[in-house]
Amino acid sequence: MPHPASPRRLAPLGALLLVALAGCAAPASPAGDMPTDPSPDTHGEIAGAAELAEPAVGLTSIDGEGHVSHLDLLEETTADLGAVRAPLTMHSDGRYLFAADESGVSVVDSGVWTWDHVDHFHYYRAEARILGDVEGEGIATVATSNSSTTGGTGLFFPGSGEAVLLDTEALSTGEIVETFRLQTVPGAGLVVPAGSFAAVAAGGEVTLHATDGTAVGEAAACTDPAGTITTRVGAVIGCQDSALLITVADEQPVVERIPYPVGATAPRATAFANREGRPTVAAVAEGVGVWMLDTRERSWTLLPTAEPVVQVTAVDDKDANLLALTADGRMLVLDGGTGALRAASAPLVSASLAQGQPVSLIADQQRAYLSGSAEGRMWELDFADGARIAREFTPERTPLFVAETGR
Template sequence: MSTTLVAVCLLTTGCAGRDDTASAPRTAPPASAPHGYVAGAQEKAEQQSRLVLNAPRPGDTRVLDLITGKVHEVSRTAGTAELTTDGRFGYFHTAGGTHVLDAGAWMVDHGDHVHYYRAAIRDVGELPGGPGTHIRSDAAVTAVTDEDGRASIYRRASLEKGKVGSARTLPGTHAGAVVPYAEHLLGVTDDGTVAVYDREGKRATSPDARCEEARGDAVTRRGVVLGCADGALLVREDDGTFTAEKIPYGSDVPEAERATAFRHRPGSDTLTAPAGKRAVRVLDVSERTWTRVKTGPVVSANTAGEGSVLIVLETDGALHGYDIATGKQVSQTKPLLTGAPETGTHGNAAPVIEVDRSRAYLNDSKGKRVYEIDYNDNLRIARTFDLDIEPALMVETGR
């Protein structure tokens, strides 16, 4: 069923930071704060998903609240080459630096239970480093690795209060992103050595492991996955000890077909990555196995994991669902994109597939819309959100 958005909240200078939660009075924490209490935020029983959307050329930016269906207009960020997220903050990578937007929706995973929060949307400030900068976070710190491999560590609490704050710099340079994990920082040095640091930036005991030509990373419940020339490296922590396990491709893989950028549902142990022009490589971290799924010409791909289909946007503008175990196509939509889809070349942003626990989202830039897909029901179009901008860049927060 198609839904046209009818409510737009303007977050201008006069009402910056407002949404449906901002009108609530800011109260001091109770004398006996309940478990999970966060000042200035509302705790909810379900995931509070929001999409951050950007049209790079004019710089128009919107936040689409998937719970209320409202679209929030926020300050413009022009010239965005890449939009990334850590689950709460949107990072707009431009030539002049990285603008930080608090999307006001996030979750806190305690392992045996999860807390979901919503709060006001607000601008935070600027981080150094433009296109090519990697930003990774955990509950305590945010690591910013610039295109030259220098990593700076920021306190997460400052960002949550609306300030960038000061940074601590790690020694040396790194290939790919420095990743916060298990109260430490994990990186790969330029010579391919896996390095572990404490949060003060001092070297800690590291596993005896290497990752040649490191590109791509993902944090899963099983550990941190690093993309390497010969496959993946899974780095795990147990009672303060870090170990590393190689998950090889099993055969020689041409450079153009290596997994160098992973996409997955946050919390899932099933990762996807394009494998050349007509295939997708799927990594089951739990089983330590790779599967190469032959597809049509790939624009983007993702999966919810745990028995769900592999969702592939192909150059025909349609979404195709593949059974990962058999490689057979099991579902397909009509063409959804207006015009031929961009492929990410020549400075154009390719459409992306964002996946959460129940739905997937696809941005149609030229059509000025976002599709909500029920991937458990043969890729059924559940809702269509019409917009007043071309959402060339999209990330999902609140997961």
């Protein structure tokens, strides 16, 4: 990906450039780390998609009225993808965007994705489109896997306590198919895909289910479920006293409990973030610092910070970079092993944070992307080069929520 050294502003809306180049990427994953999701030998290909020589990386955003835009970071062109419900929250797996309000979830297919084949990757582009809606009561929590063409996507509606699993393969062909919709207890909850199974966290426990909703295995206790993420090792569910790690062994789901360190008094983790697929994830320890959860080692580490942070994400690269956002809108680059400060940006999103507006902080292997709706801008930052602003974009439609897609 080209990365100009000086800030550049986004051109007016233009057409997306569609390319069709075939190829594989060089190995990028350590041996022994296996995808959580089923991996049929399709390399992530679907009918009508073009395989590319490099990832078609973009920033797909939704504004406060539900208008969806896609910025192609290679061509610096923007396309209007249509409109969805005005979102109160948004979740993305790197291909799909799930925009939620009090009565349901709208699903957007950005049309760009990467297939992780363990020792190399395949990159695709297909038609971007609005797929439709899933109705439900209350602002849904959404949980995705690391595959955009296999497995499932989980939605939990807190108002009704309905737990829904969508067929992700069907999403990849333009259909919304519910493989189950189970009635549980209203309130906080999660539906978390794990290989060809799904875990449902509600009512103080986590139950395991086949894709048709049939219960399998034994339930595990989980008070106040909050926060989930899928790493290369397995699927994580945050509980009051621990994290649950769900893996698949011998074609059966396995649940392991990772308790917080003995004597820990820092606030629990309630949201996890990292560079997609990596084994280590980060979470805010409110008012104290950052929790690091290593799913490969099954261990927590608390990193105190010199000032409170409001959002974090683990790059989990060879330099153990950790990105954090301060209350005054600066992006910090921290040492993920010690918490030491390496670099800091200027206060870029201070107005959004002061007004309680959503702020998106995203990390990939080379860059970070930061957006603020009050500022009406998106920034690409080089975290390995002193948090330098590599590019600056001023989109025609002010983004409320932003996702990096195609990576």
